[in-house]
Amino acid sequence: MSMRRALASLLGLIGLGAVLAGINMVAEARLADLQIDLTAGHIYTLSPGTRRILAELRQPITLRLFYSRDLGTRAPSYDGYHQRVSEMLDQYARLAHGMLKIERYDPEPFSDAEDKALSFGLQAVPIDQSGAQVFFGLVGTNLLDDERAIPFFQEQRERFLEYDLTRLVYELSNPTRPVVGVMSSLPIDGDPRLMMMAQGRGRAGQPWIAMSLLHQSYEIRSVPLKVWKIAPEIQVLLVAQAQHLPEETQYAIDQFVMRGGRLMLMVDPQSAAQADLPGPGGMPQTDTASDLHRLLDAWGVLYDPNQVVGDLTGAWRVRASPGDRMTVTDYVPWFNIRDGINHDDPATADLSQITVADPGFLTKKPGADITLTPLLTSSPRSGLIPAEKLRIDPDPAAILAGFKPEGGPRVIVARLHGALRSAFSAPPSAGAGEQRPADLPPFKDHTDGAANLVIAADVDILADRFWVRSQDFFGQQDAEPFSDNGPFIANLIGTLAGGDALLGLRARGAGDHPFILVDDMQRRAEAQFRRTQQDLQKHLDETEKKLASLREGAGQQGASQAVLTPEQRAAIDAANQEIVQTRQKLRGVERALREDIDALAETLRFFDIVLVPAILTLIAIGLGLLRHRRRGRARS
Missing domain, CATH: 1.20.58 (Methane Monooxygenase Hydroxylase; Chain G, domain 1)
Incomplete structure (x- = not known):
């Protein structure tokens, strides 16, 4: 009797195992894409933008993940990070429906996998004094042999894992370089006349270094200050200190946005960079403000071109006026921003310091149906200074003495998101002796969906003097950055060029804050x-x-000597x-x-x-x- 019970129990266990195995096989085949994310922050839930990019892949892409198991042995936290990367890549492959192939390598020392990792330019990290190196990076390729890589998965950037992976896939699926149009009254993309006058000495007349960074990733096209329409191949338009734009140019910018174009607009109440440039008579320029009130007002943004933001926190130390008892003083209109950087945005997450000079500020217009997300803000110890006080030979000591820190913090750079209405009711009339182009696109009075723009109330972020130090290195000019202004601009253009899919990806963490009590x-x-x-x-x-x-x-009393x-x-x-x-x-x-x-x-x-x-x-x-x-x- 006991033998029968034992045999029945054994058969029951075998049957239960078979049923569970069958359920597992059916689930693997039919329910592989079904997930329930119960984590705080939903770290395993992909955004709709990522899903759309993967679903729209039209050419095969291969992703090669290189991970040294010795790294996980020495630093267990990386083992968990690797597991998350690997699981997310598997999820990407499932959503790509066969257009995404994942390969995994363990690059052991002196192996073919290690040689392959080095040939792809991945970062090798030494783990001890013996010279042993470990890898944890990703390389992606497409049919055209274009390559994109993440040299090393830094733990500090784990909260941006989805953004980094999705951007890599997006760039491989769109291998042509995005076209960025540039419209400016400043010689930000170089001035051949100044370059000839410099005769190879220094960087005079050359493109500003921030623009040189953009040239590395994008096709840059100059857009004139007077134009009826923006060329349709331009994906992102950078308008930086474009002064006194005629009505037709403002209409062209407006319609570019109404048709879904990406815009980065930079205005300034007082451009310190422009004030350094010689005017027509060789004297410093005094017309250094820019404003596109008609467009900003229609889009729900308020900006005052007559007020400059000053900040005691991070203010630059500059040489005081001659005869001043103190040799240096704080110049509050020029300041470094550290705590005011939005570390929840992919474009600014890894940046530690941005320098601004004579910036303005932005606010949302009451009743406007838009979202204004700050990217750069001043500190609570900021205040306003009339722009006219800074245009002609400003006195740093006098400005500091009269400065009142109140009303801060203030938004200096922000993302604008929302449905927008046009600033025009119809195309403007042509001037005397002119006529509208025959191929002018039909007028649009609103955006079809939510527009995504970046608006900055400071153009001096672009200027070399506010983020790099140039020094001579054996006859060559070497630029050493002390702020992150250049990467800041490049990252913002990158998120705009990536469209809504990348703009929708955000961080799920928070940045740290330095200790500045003594300062x-x-x-x-x-x-x-x-x-x-x-x-x-x-x-x-x-x-x-x-x-x-x-x-x-006393002298007027007539005495030979005053008594x-x-x-x-x-x-x-x-x-x-x-x-x-x-x-x-x-x-x-x-x-x-x-x-x-x-x-x-x-x-x-x-x-x-x-x-x-x-x-x-x-x-x-x-x-x-x-x-x-x-x-x-x-x-x-």
């Missing part, structure tokens, strides 16, 4: 010093005028005493500034060296005593 304290104290200095200097100037008038009055009356002498003595007191007050402010910074530094040093180790020691002692008591109770 903030120093800038607040210096701003206070500058205000005090300006008030006292004004009082001294008035006193000197009074003394000059007293001496002049001062007791009252005049008393006034002079009082002024001298006032000068001494003024200098003492200035030294007191400087001393207080230094003492506050030194005190904070000492506090931080004490916290790092003494307090934190002491707290950890006390916690360890407490845990030890608690464990000792528990053991004593267990023994008793």
